[in-house]
Amino acid sequence: MPRVLIVEDDPGIGRLLGALLHFEGYEIEDAKDWDDTLFAVEQIRPDLAIVDVHLRTGDGFDLLRQIRNHPDPATARTPVLMMSGMDYRFQCKQAGANGFLEKPFDRMALLEAIRKANEAEPVEKSE
Numbered sequence: 001m002p003r004v005l006i007v008e009d010d011p012g013i014g015r016l017l018g019a020l021l022h023f024e025g026y027e028i029e030d031a032k033d034w035d036d037t038l039f040a041v042e043q044i045r046p047d048l049a050i051v052d053v054h055l056r057t058g059d060g061f062d063l064l065r066q067i068r069n070h071p072d073p074a075t076a077r078t079p080v081l082m083m084s085g086m087d088y089r090f091q092c093k094q095a096g097a098n099g100f101l102e103k104p105f106d107r108m109a110l111l112e113a114i115r116k117a118n119e120a121e122p123v124e125k126s127e
Contacts, residue, residue: 003027004114005046007037007063008083009056013103017050020107041067041078048117050101053084053092060084061095068096081117 004026008014018028029044031037041049049067053060060082070076082092083101092100099117101110 001025001027002047003029003044005029005031005037005040005044005049007031007049007051007055007060009052013052017110020110024111037063038066038070041075042070042072045074046078048079048081048114050081050083050114051097053082053086053088061091064092064095064097079117079120081113083113 002025004021006014006017006021006028008017008030014030018030021028029040029046031040037049037051040046051060051063055063064080064082067078067080068076079098080096081099081101082088082095082097083103083105085103087102089100089102097117098120099113101113105113
């Protein structure tokens, strides 16, 4: 069962993502802040991390850079799907994300974004 780490500080969106993905056969892990996220990526080794661009505890772009610049290559290569209510598609790609999902989204858009993120070429370390 593929494991997805959800980094979303809006409880409603987090529950929606979790329910949709659980229904599709994914195992769900949640992280509420940076420390939880980095620990989860290191220890849980999710198949995909879905990260909101705007988090109360920090900037999703900074979190993405920390993942990409992690000294452990397996952690640094974790596929990351960024999401936001604004179109940050270009900025997310430039920062090293494997994909972008714009809110609001429906089930099909979510599944397509996950498919594309998982098929994306491995992301190089950002500078």
